Every structure is written in structure tokens, then in C-alpha cells.
Amino acid sequence: MSQMEDYAYADYDYEEGVDYVDYYEEDVYELPKSWENLEDGEVGETSSYSLAELYEYCVVPTVSDSAHHLFNLLVWSFIFTLTTRIVRVPSWFTHVSSALCGSLVVWGLFGSRVGYVAGLASVALTTLVFSHCALKTLRGPITCCACIAFLVICEVWWADPVVWHSIRGPQMVVLMKLVSVGFDLDSSSIRALPGPLEMLGYILNPGTIIFGPWLSFNAYMKVLQPMSWGWWLIPAVLMRLISSVVFLLLSTCYTSWILPEDLNRWGAAYRDALSFRSSHYFVSYMSEISALLAGLDAGRVAKPVYVEMPRSLVEVVIYWNMPMHYWLKTYIFKTARSRFGIFLAIIFTYAMSAIFHGLNFQLAAVLLSLGFYTYVEHSLRIKLASAFDACVLARPCPETCSHQQKGWSSFTLMVNLVLGAVAVFHLAYLGIMFGSSSQEQESGYSMTHTLSKWSGLNFASHWVVLICYIVYGVI
Numbered sequence: 296m297s298q299m300e301d302y303a304y305a306d307y308d309y310e311e312g313v314d315y316v317d318y319y320e321e322d323v324y325e326l327p328k329s330w331e332n333l334e335d336g337e338v339g340e341t342s343s344y345s346l347a348e349l350y351e352y353c354v355v356p357t358v359s360d361s362a363h364h365l366f367n368l369l370v371w372s373f374i375f376t377l378t379t380r381i382v383r384v385p386s387w388f389t390h391v392s393s394a395l396c397g398s399l400v401v402w403g404l405f406g407s408r409v410g411y412v413a414g415l416a417s418v419a420l421t422t423l424v425f426s427h428c429a430l431k432t433l434r435g436p437i438t439c440c441a442c443i444a445f446l447v448i449c450e451v452w453w454a455d456p457v458v459w460h461s462i463r464g465p466q467m468v469v470l471m472k473l474v475s476v477g478f479d480l481d482s483s484s485i486r487a488l489p490g491p492l493e494m495l496g497y498i499l500n501p502g503t504i505i506f507g508p509w510l511s512f513n514a515y516m517k518v519l520q521p522m523s524w525g526w527w528l529i530p531a532v533l534m535r536l537i538s539s540v541v542f543l544l545l546s547t548c549y550t551s552w553i554l555p556e557d558l559n560r561w562g563a564a565y566r567d568a569l570s571f572r573s574s575h576y577f578v579s580y581m582s583e584i585s586a587l588l589a590g591l592d593a594g595r596v597a598k599p600v601y602v603e604m605p606r607s608l609v610e611v612v613i614y615w616n617m618p619m620h621y622w623l624k625t626y627i628f629k630t631a632r633s634r635f636g637i638f639l640a641i642i643f644t645y646a647m648s649a650i651f652h653g654l655n656f657q658l659a660a661v662l663l664s665l666g667f668y669t670y671v672e673h674s675l676r677i678k679l680a681s682a683f684d685a686c687v688l689a690r691p692c693p694e695t696c697s698h699q700q701k702g703w704s705s706f707t708l709m710v711n712l713v714l715g716a717v718a719v720f721h722l723a724y725l726g727i728m729f730g731s732s733s734q735e736q737e738s739g740y741s742m743t744h745t746l747s748k749w750s751g752l753n754f755a756s757h758w759v760v761l762i763c764y765i766v767y768g769v770i
Contacts (some may be wrong), residue, residue: 353548367403371396371483372501373587380522390496397499408462409649418445418471440468442470450654462599471509502589506582508618539580546573593616605718609689656742675767
């Protein structure tokens with residue numbers, strides 16, 4: 296394997312059911328409007344409140360609102376498991392139960408807005424069946440193109456921006472599932488086109504329809520196997536539930552209390568980015584809980600430690616949303632790499648991710664910037680590792696690597712710490728786009744909003760990446 300294949304989308308080994316993506320990917324769940332109880336009514340103005348006031352006006356309503364919204368998701372996920380895994384039932388009953396429980400969950404959270412999700416699923420299924428019956432090839436790319444066409448039509452001409460923005464999470468989950476079936480048929484990972492009940496059960500499974508995580512069709516079909524019950528399930532769910540609540544409260548209540556308003560602009564940028572990242576961790580842990588209660592072995596979705604204290608931006612991309620990283624790497628990056636080469640495949644992958652998230656300048660600017668950032672960082676680290684014979688690649692070297700300066704040498708530690716600090720700097724710069732206090736968040740941010748945010752920081756992060764690129768060219 297070449298050094299370039301150590302890149303984030305080229306080297307990540309995955310096994311289903313094991314710790315198995317994309318940065319700024321998950322905003323399925325809108326945090327409760329608990330801040331209306333505060334006098335200011337705005338997130339981020341809490342530094343003057345005491346802990347008792349935060350508890351009364353933020354913690355209690357936030358937990359209460361979240362429990363109200365998520366109760367049905369967790370209950371129906373567990374009901375699906377109870378009705379299909381305790382005793383052996385016919386396979387058709389399992390798929391019907393999955394589809395029914397998932398339908399009740401998604402309708403309870405989104406109401407009539409699920410019509411857009413149903414429209415996307417109908418277009419994708421029709422295209423998949425047609426391409427399978429008529430062409431017997433290119434089922435994945437054709438289904439993906441049909442999904443993109445539907446998304447663009449809705450985004451530009453049809454859907455209300457606020458409504459569209461609110462349901463893009465479930466839409467991405469459905470898109471990923473159906474496109475992956477097409478690609479798996481092309482690669483013979485799935486030998487025959489699944490039947491209607493199997494597809495409905497897979498698409499609407501209550502444990503994955505809202506937050507994800509994405510699971511392959513073959514992983515979903517394990518619900519037909521007897522489940523090995525054990526006491527491990529209780530602590531596994533409780534630990535994830537505690538972690539989820541902690542990150543929810545950190546995002547909604549405590550980030551702005553810990554990091555007050557009188558910080559300089561970079562401190563404020565880091566605070567806003569941390570608040571956004573914490574909300575993502577809440578969603579990630581909640582998706583693990585719903586999958587576990589539905590009897591699905593999804594493994595870890597995100598690893599906050601690797602994001603908050605990163606070795607590199609490449610690792611941030613991987614550990615931000617691990618199932619999505621695998622999906623993008625397997626079905627988008629590898630397909631594009633064989634035609635366009637490494638660099639264009641990376642940009643294409645991030646561009647596709649931006650389209651899946653919605654046609655707004657904010658997400659496109661962040662994701663495409665991140666694609667270029669990670670490419671430059673990865674390339675620079677390869678040059679440094681070769682020039683100094685040191686373990687400073689974007690991913691940790693194996694113990695048997697041939698570098699003379701191992702991970703514990705002073706030079707290696709210094710380089711990794713400096714580049715890790717630069718990665719944190721980039722995260723603050725990119726993450727400021729997702730501050731939850733802006734009224735534009737409900738429909739997606741405009742180009743003016745995005746550029747004004749970065750202009751306030753003098754586009755410093757982009758300048759730093761340009762300097763790194765020059766250094767890479769000189770070495």
C-alpha cells in the first residue's frame with residue numbers, strides 16, 4: 296500500500312459490528328427551544344446566570360423537551376426488538392414490524408413533512424428496480440444520480456426551506472441505505488434484489504431512521520437471527536444515555552457559561568464550534584442507543600476524544616461519523632478515485648456530501664474547505680515523515696513501521712502536538728459557521744453570512760493552509 300493510500304478515504308479498514316464520514320455531517324435533531332425561558336432568549340448569553348438559574352431555566356426544560364421528543368423513538372425501537380427477537384417469528388413479520396415501528400417514529404417526529412422522505416424513497420426505489428431489471432449494471436451510480444436530482448428539484452423549486460432543512464437528516468439516512476443497496480448489487484455483496492418487505496423494513500427500521508447510523512442491508516438482515524440477550528445491554532445503554540445527556544447540556548446550557556461572552560473573537564469562535572460539536576455528540580450517542588434498543592450491532596458512531604484532541608484533521612474526518620465515513624469512502628471516493636485520481640476524488644466526495652446535506656453555501660464552503668485542508672495536511676505530513684524519518688503521518692504508524700524516530704521521540708511528539716494544535720485552530724474556524732444563535736439556521740446559512748463570519752477572523756485558517764501548501768511544495 297502506497298503512502299498516499301494512507302489517506303482518510305483510502306485506508307480505513309472496516310468490519311461490520313466492530314468499531315467501524317465526514318466532518319460537520321450530523322444535524323438531524325434540532326435542540327429544544329429551552330432558551331426562550333431565559334430573559335435574553337438567545338443561546339450563548341448565560342455567563343451571568345448562576346448554576347441554580349441555569350438548572351431551573353435551561354437544564355430542566357432541555358431534558359424535559361428532549362425526553363418528550365425522543366420517548367417514542369426509544370420505545371418503538373425496543374418494541375420492535377421485543378416483538379421479533381424474543382421468540383422466533385416469520386421473516387415477513389420482522390420486516391413488517393420494522394417498517395411499522397419506524398413509520399410511527401418518523402410520523403410522530405415530523406408529521407406530514409415525511410412526504411419528502413417518502414418521495415425520495417419512491418424515486419430511489421423505482422430507479423433501483425428499473426436499473427436492476429433493465430441494465431443489470433451501474434445500479435449504485437444511477438440510483439445516486441436519481442436521488443441527487445430529486446434533492447436538487449426539491450431544494451431549488453419545490454420545498455419550503457425551513458421544512459426541507461428540518462427533515463434532511465432522515466432523508467440522508469434513506470439515501471445512504473438505498474444507494475448502498477445499488478452499489479452492493481453491483482459488487483455482488485447482495486446477490487439478489489431484496490423484496491418489497493425487506494426493503495421497507497431496512498429503510499424504516501426504528502433504530503436507524505431518525506439519527507442513523509447507516510447500516511448495510513446485510514447488517515440489517517441480522518435481525519432475522521436469534522438475539523443473544525445479556526446484562527451487558529443495560530450498562531451499554533445507560534452509559535450512552537449519560538454521555539448523550541452530558542453533551543446535550545454542554546451544548547445547550549453550559550458551553551457559554553464556561554466560556555463567557557467577553558472572550559476575544561477566537562475564543563468566541565472556539566466556544567461556538569464546541570457547542571456545535573457537542574450537539575453532534577449528543578446525536579451520535581442517541582443513534583447508538585436507538586440502534587442497540589432495536590437489536591442492531593452498530594458499533595461506535597463517533598469518538599469525541601479523537602475530535603477534541605485530534606492528531607490530525609484526517610482523524611477528525613474519520614471519527615466524526617464513522618459509519619458515514621465508511622459509506623462515503625466505499626461508495627463515493629473509491630468509485631471516483633478509479634476515474635479521477637486521488638485529489639479530484641477527495642474534492643468530489645466532499646462535494647457530494649455537501650449536496651446530500653442541502654444546496655447552501657455554508658455547508659459547501661465548509662466541506663470543500665475541509666477536503667482541501669485534509670489533503671494538504673496529509674501531503675505535508677508525508678513529506679515531513681520522509682524527510683525526517685519520523686512517525687508524523689496523519690494516522691498513527693504501526694509498531695512495526697520502519698521510521699527511525701518513533702512516536703515517543705521528542706521531534707515526533709513536537710510535530711504531532713503542533714499540527715494537532717493547528718487542527719484545533721481549523722476546527723474553531725470552520726465550526727463558527729454552525730453557531731446556534733443565528734436565525735438563519737432554520738433554513739440554512741447564506742453566502743453573505745458565511746463570508747462575514749470568516750471575514751471577521753480575517754480568513755486566517757485559509758491563509759494557514761496556503762502556507763502549509765507552500766511548505767509542502769518547498770520540502
